[in-house]
Amino acid sequence: xxxxxxxxxxxxxxxxxxxxxxxxxxxxxxxxxxxxxxxxxxxxxxxxxxxxxxxxxxxxxxxxxxxxxxxxxxxxxxxxxxxxxxxxxxxxxxxxxxxxxxxxxxxxxxxxxxxxxxxxxxxxxxxxxxxxxxxxxxxxxxxxxxxxxxxxxxxxxxxxxxxxxxxxxxxxxxxxxxxxxxxxxxxxxxxxxxxxxxxxxxxxxxxxxxxxxxxxxxxxxxxxxxxxxxxxxxxxxxxxxxxxxxxxxxxxxxxxxxxxxxxxxxxxxxxxxxxxxxxxxxxxxxxxxxxxxxxxxxxxxxxxxxxxxxxxxxxxxxxxxxxxxxxxxxxxxxxxxxxxxxxxxxxxxxxxxxxxxxxxxxxxxxxxxxxxxxxxxxxxxxxxxxxxxxxxxxxxxxxxxxxxxxxxxxxxxxxxxxxxxxxxxxxxxxxxxxxxxxxxxxxxxxxxxxxxxxxxxxxxxxxxxxxxxxxxxxxxxxxxxxxxxxxxxxxxxxxxxxxxxxxxxxxxxxxxxxxxxxxxxxxxxxxxxxxxxxxxxxxxxxxxxxxxxxxxxxxxxxxxxxxxxxxxxxxxxxxxxxxxxxxxxxxxxxxxxxxxxxxxxxxxxxxxxxxxxxxxxxxxxxxxxxxxxxxxxxxxxxxxxxxxxxxxxxxxxxxxxxxxxxxxxxxxxxxxxxxxxxxxxxxxxxxxxxxxxxxxxxxxxxxxxxxxxxxxxxxxxxxxxxxxxxxxxxxxxxxxxxxxxxxxxxxxxxxxxxxxxxxxxxxxxxxxxxxxxxxxxxxxxxxxxxxxxxxxxxxxxxxxxxxxxxxxxxxxxxxxxxxxxxxxxxxxxxxxxxxxxxxxxxxxxxxxxxxxxxxxxxxxxxxxxxxxxxxxxxxxxxxxxxxxxxxxxxxxxxxxxxxxxxxxxxxxxxxxxxxxxxxxxxxxxxxxxxxxxxxxxx
Numbered sequence: 001x002x003x004x005x006x007x008x009x010x011x012x013x014x015x016x017x018x019x020x021x022x023x024x025x026x027x028x029x030x031x032x033x034x035x036x037x038x039x040x041x042x043x044x045x046x047x048x049x050x051x052x053x054x055x056x057x058x059x060x061x062x063x064x065x066x067x068x069x070x071x072x073x074x075x076x077x078x079x080x081x082x083x084x085x086x087x088x089x090x091x092x093x094x095x096x097x098x099x100x101x102x103x104x105x106x107x108x109x110x111x112x113x114x115x116x117x118x119x120x121x122x123x124x125x126x127x128x129x130x131x132x133x134x135x136x137x138x139x140x141x142x143x144x145x146x147x148x149x150x151x152x153x154x155x156x157x158x159x160x161x162x163x164x165x166x167x168x169x170x171x172x173x174x175x176x177x178x179x180x181x182x183x184x185x186x187x188x189x190x191x192x193x194x195x196x197x198x199x200x201x202x203x204x205x206x207x208x209x210x211x212x213x214x215x216x217x218x219x220x221x222x223x224x225x226x227x228x229x230x231x232x233x234x235x236x237x238x239x240x241x242x243x244x245x246x247x248x249x250x251x252x253x254x255x256x257x258x259x260x261x262x263x264x265x266x267x268x269x270x271x272x273x274x275x276x277x278x279x280x281x282x283x284x285x286x287x288x289x290x291x292x293x294x295x296x297x298x299x300x301x302x303x304x305x306x307x308x309x310x311x312x313x314x315x316x317x318x319x320x321x322x323x324x325x326x327x328x329x330x331x332x333x334x335x336x337x338x339x340x341x342x343x344x345x346x347x348x349x350x351x352x353x354x355x356x357x358x359x360x361x362x363x364x365x366x367x368x369x370x371x372x373x374x375x376x377x378x379x380x381x382x383x384x385x386x387x388x389x390x391x392x393x394x395x396x397x398x399x400x401x402x403x404x405x406x407x408x409x410x411x412x413x414x415x416x417x418x419x420x421x422x423x424x425x426x427x428x429x430x431x432x433x434x435x436x437x438x439x440x441x442x443x444x445x446x447x448x449x450x451x452x453x454x455x456x457x458x459x460x461x462x463x464x465x466x467x468x469x470x471x472x473x474x475x476x477x478x479x480x481x482x483x484x485x486x487x488x489x490x491x492x493x494x495x496x497x498x499x500x501x502x503x504x505x506x507x508x509x510x511x512x513x514x515x516x517x518x519x520x521x522x523x524x525x526x527x528x529x530x531x532x533x534x535x536x537x538x539x540x541x542x543x544x545x546x547x548x549x550x551x552x553x554x555x556x557x558x559x560x561x562x563x564x565x566x567x568x569x570x571x572x573x574x575x576x577x578x579x580x581x582x583x584x585x586x587x588x589x590x591x592x593x594x595x596x597x598x599x600x601x602x603x604x605x606x607x608x609x610x611x612x613x614x615x616x617x618x619x620x621x622x623x624x625x626x627x628x629x630x631x632x633x634x635x636x637x638x639x640x641x642x643x644x645x646x647x648x649x650x651x652x653x654x655x656x657x658x659x660x661x662x663x664x665x666x667x668x669x670x671x672x673x674x675x676x677x678x679x680x681x682x683x684x685x686x687x688x689x690x691x692x693x694x695x696x697x698x699x700x701x702x703x704x705x706x707x708x709x710x711x712x713x714x715x716x717x718x719x720x721x722x723x724x725x726x727x728x729x730x731x732x733x734x735x736x737x738x739x740x741x742x743x744x745x746x747x748x749x750x751x752x753x754x755x756x757x758x759x760x761x762x763x764x765x766x767x768x769x770x771x772x773x774x775x776x777x778x779x780x781x782x783x784x785x786x787x788x789x790x791x792x793x794x795x796x797x798x799x800x801x802x803x804x805x806x807x808x809x810x811x812x813x814x815x816x817x818x819x820x821x822x823x824x825x826x827x828x829x830x831x832x833x834x835x836x837x838x839x840x841x842x843x844x845x846x847x848x849x850x851x852x853x854x855x856x857x858x859x860x861x862x863x864x865x866x867x868x869x870x871x872x873x874x875x876x877x878x879x880x881x882x883x884x885x886x887x888x889x890x891x892x893x894x895x896x897x898x899x900x901x902x903x904x905x906x907x908x909x910x911x912x913x914x915x916x917x918x919x920x921x922x923x924x925x926x927x928x929x930x931x932x933x934x935x936x937x938x
Contacts, residue, residue: 507535
């Protein structure tokens with residue numbers, strides 16, 4: 001009962017605040033209504049309103065504002081002549097223009113030496129459907145405005161009792177033009193509109209009272225003239241003007257003769273025509289034919305805002321255009337005064353009902369129902385507004401539910417907590433006697449249970465721990481804690497909790513399940529361990545009251561299994577990548593080679609140069625992709641030598657400092673006593689470049705990258721944490737970024753080729769795969785630690801060496817096509833590659849013999865009586881590999897030299913008994929210059 005009374009008090013308090021409507025509540029209410037009108041206000045325009053804009057181009061062409069009155073008359077006449085049904089002069093002419101007419105008098109009237117510009121404009125407006133704008137001042141405004149001789153409006157006011165006049169929008173005075181123009185206009189209007197306290201314009205007055213007479217707004221006057229209504233009728237109720245009738249059309253009002261605007265779009269929603277285009281007869285005629293043309297704009301740069309065509313307080317001339325369009329469509333919004341009472345009543349009813357519901361249904365369903373009620377209120381208000389135009393604010397109901405829900409929920413929680421505490425105290429008291437009886441027998445088994453290497457736990461039907469031995473407490477940091485306050489789920493990794501909970505529930509319900517079960521646990525420091533559980537039921541009086549489990553830490557076994565599976569998968573992918581790269585290299589040898597030949601032969605043929613260069617560039621990109629595949633598969637020929645990793649990191653800072661951007665801080669923590677490694681410097685540069693590029697992409701808003709080097713000894717403690725390492729000395733390279741991190745799913749597939757999280761076209765997915773291949777090729781290890789929104793660290797361990805291995809000299813730089821003489825035997829199983837090699841060598845002056853395999857080559861050499869100076873052979877051939885062929889031919893021709901080619905490299909050649917250090921080797925693909933240079937070298 002106390003909860004219900006407290007909730008009811010909160011509901012009444014919120015309703016009272018809404019009833020008093022302080023300024024901040026009024027602003028919130030206006031904001032809620034703005035949301036509703038913003039959702040519903042879109043719709044089609046009437047298509048009958050066009051704005052003739054006094055824009056910058058017109059001011060530049062016809063001079064600064066104000067323009068002469070006869071010039072305005074010419075503009076009005078041009079607009080009417082182009083078919084406009086009504087012209088609205090949304091301008092203020094404060095001072096009378098006493099000047100002479102312009103040299104070019106308006107059409108249809110001769111220039112008069114005595115007539116002023118005002119008289120010329122007045123003559124043009126006579127009998128023309130024109131509405132002239134006035135600016136009225138509000139009640140309480142300062143200043144001494146000039147008086148106007150305004151024409152009365154044919155308006156009939158009906159009101160009950162003595163409330164006549166209370167609902168009008170009152171003005172204290174008016175700013176007007178000269179009497180001639182005022183009398184010539186068909187009607188009068190006003191330009192002012194009152195924004196709300198927050199400065200937003202939501203409503204405009206349609207009728208105002210001044211000097212005992214009623215006058216229309218500019219929009220209402222234009223609508224009245226356009227509709228040719230004979231009379232207008234304003235109906236007043238006890239508090240305000242409630243309805244306006246123009247001819248047969250009824251316009252609902254809100255407040256003191258105000259109409260709520262229905263903005264149908266952003267700025268410049270209506271059709272705009274420049275004054276300059278109208279006077280120069282440019283632009284389509286249908287923009288004005290049969291339309292209400294509003295003349296207005298913003299004459300920027302004038303010394304006084306009073307003489308600008310548009311009052312600077314308002315958005316611009318589109319406010320009047322919107323009001324006219326709403327009147328033409330007859331679909332403006334309305335919020336009657338009585339609605340506020342209905343809103344408060346609904347808030348009281350809904351708030352009290354929600355209080356009873358949350359007290360009776362003490363679960364999350366009650367909160368969901370309350371939230372659904374609030375959402376339904378908003379949806380109902382949107383539906384009511386879209387169907388009827390009635391604006392019903394959802395703020396009172398929403399505020400009542402928002403304040404009531406946490407209060408009642410907190411009180412319910414406190415009551416439930418007290419009840420649970422009393423029940424728990426009773427349970428503890430009842431169990432105390434049982435513990436005394438069981439203490440002797442428990443101590444008998446305690447030593448056994450506490451001293452075994454596995455963890456043993458007992459939990460109840462709800463999953464709360466009843467017992468846990470010392471090993472379990474050590475695993476999860478529970479020393480000194482009451483184990484009865486621990487829930488088993490707190491020691492289980494989040495992604496396994498639902499599975500373990502489901503298994504526990506099924507076992508408690510009596511369902512037969514396997515005794516063995518594996519899952520991941522999570523320690524207090526966040527590290528995970530794999531647990532193998534042997535679970536049995538705990539029964540009492542034939543009823544399952546819990547389970548007991550023997551838990552074993554199998555993390556090391558799981559790591560070894562995962563590493564073995566990962567190694568198998570990566571090895572299989574590497575073999576596949578190497579095979580694909582070998583076949584691609586044969587194809588690219590032909591594509592790139594013939595492209596180079598054609599480029600060399602067609603130097604003056606501009607018609608084909610661009611196409612050939614595109615083909616050659618595509619071939620080079622494919623060559624780079626194939627080289628990455630070979631690196632990943634550890635089949636790329638490297639030139640290792642003893643290197644200082646600190647020197648490479650320093651070079652990388654210089655090379656890639658600008659690459660990562662100024663918003664990324666690059667820090668190098670280098671060990672001065674760092675040992676040397678045996679590796680290829682270009683491969684290590686590639687590793688650092690790929691890691692830095694990935695780090696930069698992971699930090700779109702900038703951050704920090706730390707490169708660290710140090711010596712690491714794989715001792716007993718290290719090998720316990722890294723079971724796949726071999727004992728020895730390593731050099732450590734770590735690259736850490738403060739970027740977005742990665743999920744466990746991404747880490748599992750991180751080093752797979754073509755796996756990428758970047759957008760299509762932003763990455764090939766070979767960067768990290770290439771790094772993996774290089775590290776494996778150098779007998780090293782790579783590991784990754786990462787957390788989402790924290791950052792990523794790549795750990796690379798490379799074997800440390802003490803003696804430097806001399807590197808083989810490899811010629812660098814471009815090699816020209818060299819000519820020579822002699823006989824060359826080419827053995828290649830791919831016919832296209834064979835034809836390409838023969839063509840290049842014959843063009844260079846050599847005599848070429850060719851064969852498709854080893855036996856054919858032996859037969860050809862036996863039949864050829866001359867000298868064979870060089871054997872060019874692929875390593876992998878059908879029937880006989882290149883090494884066997886070379887040995888047999890050199891036995892008969894010892895002076896013959898050998899040049900090996902292959903799409904594979906180091907690892908494959910080693911399997912055929914070929915070592916890169918003792919041969920002349922040309923990797924595929926190769927261009928003509930490289931081929932002739934290698935032939936000369938051999």
